[in-house]
Amino acid sequence: MSEMPTAYNPKETEEKIYRIWEESGFFNPDSLPPPSDSQKENRKKSFAIAVPPPNVTGSLHMGHALNAVIQDILIRKKRMEGYKTLWIPGTDHAGIATQNVVEKDLKKQGIIRHDLGREKFLEKVWEWKEKYGGIILNQFKKLGASMDWSRTRFTMDEKYQKAVRNAFLHYHEKGILYKAEKVINWCTHCQTSISDLEIEYKEEHGKLYFLKYPLIQNQESGIKNQEYIVVATTRPETMLGDSAVAVNPNDARYTDLIGKSVMLPIQQREIPIIADNEIDTVFGTGAVKVTPAHDLLDARIGERNNLPIYKVIGQLGKMTDEAGICAGMKIKDCREKIVGELAEKNLIEKTEDMTHNIALCYRCGGVIEPLPSMQWFLRMKELAEKATDAVESGAVSFHPESWEKVYFNWLKNTRDWNISRQIWWGHKIPLEGEEDVLDTWFSSALWPLATLGWPEKTKDMEIYYPTQVLSTARDIINLWVGRMIFSGLEFTGEKPFSDVIIHATILTKDGKRMSKSLGTGIDPMTLIEKYGSDATRFGLIWQAMGTQDIHWAEEHVVAGKKFANKLWNIARFVMSKTNMREIPKDIGTVNADEESGRFLANLEKTTLFLTKEIDEYNFGQALHGLYDFVWHDFADHYIEYAKKNDTKETQAVLSYALDRILRMLHPFMPFITEEIYGTLPIPNKKLLIIEDWPKI
């Protein structure tokens, strides 16, 4: 005890302790020592988590930190309970996102991607990956994550490429992969297609133009007293590519006009008036100009009615030759010109102000143009059904359960998945003559499989698949979780994991999104530097009470630091009072007085509560309960009592309680508990990380 300073110093301790853990090899389930008697039964079972691989675009943010701590708590508890416990680390190549940050970085040096050429550019990306991938993994260590580093994976490492190739070819042979020219979301900045899930919408003030399309009047038409049909649009420039006007078949205003034609102004093209059920009778005039090339709804209408496609907007966001008088112009200029022309011809009935959503790329913020493009698609129907069944049957469950709705909703409505991307950084499509790469989520979808060695029939697959827990943020439930579930089922016939934990989102104190670019982000590493890793973990979990978003408050990290110091001093006191050589194995043998009995009953109750709350993924509740017990019941109350009643019995209770508290607290605050445990004079003790979880 005398060698323990009065204040706990995390800096000195944490690095040392992490090294001891790494050297022990206990993060790797293959090198666990033989189980204790109480661990024996569980050792037959495995408990595995594949960490959601952070993008190699930068460093860990608060969400990563919270998620890592949640997983580490589960892993550490299971390890103590005796399970073959495996936590697989890794990083994600993050296609577009990484390509973008590297491009930005090169731009500072005045270099453009195309100057370098594909090969040289990819070298630069790999350099970036080495640097930032390393930083990220090191940050996990700082957080105390007990990951098996010998199994570290990257979504583009050699074996992973094999897995991706295998998956692609499987779908291909199965016949649910097809190549087609369809209207997709095209990012004019990234110069690639992106999936529906990669779009962000931003509200913008704009105008709704009411355009008059002249009806073609001839003897057959029989049209009387009506010269125009009026269509409403926010994008007048796309009229250059119109191939029809559509109305709802039940719209009495237009019944007579269905089957008739209009003369498309400027282009001077005769186009039909058709009926389509998807037209909303309430919006605008109830008559819609149909541009099959540049709108997803119009594309469907076009397909149903066999309309010709006029591609008037090109991949660079400029008007094409088919745009006639606007060929080569920027979209904005074209709009001005078209509006001018139409106004001159008196073909604009009116304009109205309106706010509407414009589609932006979730990575670069560039404008998304829907346009026809030759792409690879994965047929989703059967896969979505598999993914739905897995959750409906209870094979996979969400925590909190309410997220299942979000999941089902997407699967029910999802369209075929555009999996090809026209960027450089990613998995190449494994077919002869194909230059494109795969959507980064195509490879992410294989994460739980590929990290265990699939498609090889590895020992790891046998032992650890399916994994148990997948913990992540809500915003990638569909982007990632759903796709992992159907991939797992498709390739192994088994779910990839059984429990999906959707953790809270960390916001700023006033409920705003944490964002690096807005300067509202907090760096978890700064907190660790300032308060220590245990305190940071404490602060994160303390606020993670459930589904409620966290309005981040640093004072809880301060509380964590104080708590660590409290624990330190509890240990100093207990060691000064007792002989820890004699921790009673079974406290039932201690002939305790009434006060001690009450305290011990509380200890049992807390153990029970804690175990239950962790098992139910209520981490905040678990920590609050434990904190309360340690500080108030143990320190404030029982230690004070033991000072006044310094007997063999109270000493036994003190040492018994300290030992157990260290075990219970270890998943939450692993460094300090290991450090204290290491100073206890107990013969033949092991590292706390593999000691028994207290049994009730």
Add this chain to the structure above:
RNA sequence: GGGCGCUUAGUUCAGUGGUAGAACGCUCGAUUCACAUUCGAGAGCUCACAGGUUCGAUCCCUGUAGCGCCCACCA
């Protein structure tokens, strides 16, 4: 347009069909004796609002308001 969540102390949040809680902050006091990163005491919440169910509602139901999020092709 659909769906979801939230509203409880100054702040961040728990919680329960029957005296309303924690942490931090605040006030007052203590202190050689594990810890001042401490200890003790205390002030502070008509549980968003309005109805309803109930012997009893902060909790259950309905509605209203405010805030936030997700999904969707309002051209």
